[in-house]
Amino acid sequence: MRKAFALPTVAIAAAAFPLLTMTAASAHAASSSYQADLSALNESGVSGTGMVTLDGTSATVMIEATGLVEGAPHAQHFHIGAQGACPTDADDTDGDGFVSVTEGAPYYGDIGASLTLDGDTSPDSGLAVDRFPTDGNENYSRTFDVSEDVAAAFEDGTAVLVLHGVDKDGSGTYDGDIMSDLDPSLPMEATAPAACGAFAAAQMGATPEGGAETGAGSTAGVEQQTAIGVGAVAMAGAAAAGAIAYRRRQAGEQA
Numbered sequence: 606m607r608k609a610f611a612l613p614t615v616a617i618a619a620a621a622f623p624l625l626t627m628t629a630a631s632a633h634a635a636s637s638s639y640q641a642d643l644s645a646l647n648e649s650g651v652s653g654t655g656m657v658t659l660d661g662t663s664a665t666v667m668i669e670a671t672g673l674v675e676g677a678p679h680a681q682h683f684h685i686g687a688q689g690a691c692p693t694d695a696d697d698t699d700g701d702g703f704v705s706v707t708e709g710a711p712y713y714g715d716i717g718a719s720l721t722l723d724g725d726t727s728p729d730s731g732l733a734v735d736r737f738p739t740d741g742n743e744n745y746s747r748t749f750d751v752s753e754d755v756a757a758a759f760e761d762g763t764a765v766l767v768l769h770g771v772d773k774d775g776s777g778t779y780d781g782d783i784m785s786d787l788d789p790s791l792p793m794e795a796t797a798p799a800a801c802g803a804f805a806a807a808q809m810g811a812t813p814e815g816g817a818e819t820g821a822g823s824t825a826g827v828e829q830q831t832a833i834g835v836g837a838v839a840m841a842g843a844a845a846a847g848a849i850a851y852r853r854r855q856a857g858e859q860a
């Protein structure tokens with residue numbers, strides 16, 4: 606019985622070895638992936654996830670979020686240059702009932718990139734309300750070049766995803782007497798942060814599929830998956846061989 610199991614053990618080791626080789630190769634890939642889990646601010650009820658694959662300064666950005674104000678533009682940015690963290694509703698230091706962009710800045714910093722639907726993505730488009738998503742349930746995807754500062758912020762852990770715009774009084778739109786700290790012609794509801802999440806390096810398995818069209822890194826990911834598949838088949842085969850050998854041995858003993 607010991608002899609029957611020895612062969613499958615060798616087969617499993619052989620199947621596992623190419624998998625380890627592929628994982629090592631993937632670690633040298635040019636692109637890096639980052640994930641931000643969004644937490645609600647200003648009692649927005651917003652939740653979601655941001656995924657970024659960075660290849661040099663080319664960023665492929667995917668955001669899925671629910672609970673945003675339907676039919677109203679929500680500005681969204683990479684904020685950089687501070688702690689790489691998010692405020693909480695307790696950070697309403699001026700007591701006006703909102704955590705404003707100004708009150709959040711010590712945590713997440715200034716705008717590094719504007720995640721618009723089209724056109725310019727620089728900080729200059731920070732309040733380009735006609736080019737931001739207006740869906741209550743957002744599904745954003747865009748690839749564009751970010752500045753060296755933004756790319757560096759992802760690498761050093763200070764990049765933060767912030768979605769703005771919250772209907773705090775439940776009127777169905779942005780309104781109210783308190784005006785924005787960014788633009789006094791806009792209500793505070795239009796610019797106050799609705800959700801925030803700090804980016805952290807993502808696991809290989811969490812790489813967004815949308816990043817697959819660019820770079821050698823994603824190709825390596827596909828190859829790695831293939832290797833896993835081959836390895837799994839080989840292991841299943843080895844297990845089956847072991848089971849057959851075991852049954853034969855059992856049958857031999859009973860006969």
Ligand SMILES: [Cu+2]
Nearest residue numbers: 681682716767
């Ligand atoms: Cu912002």
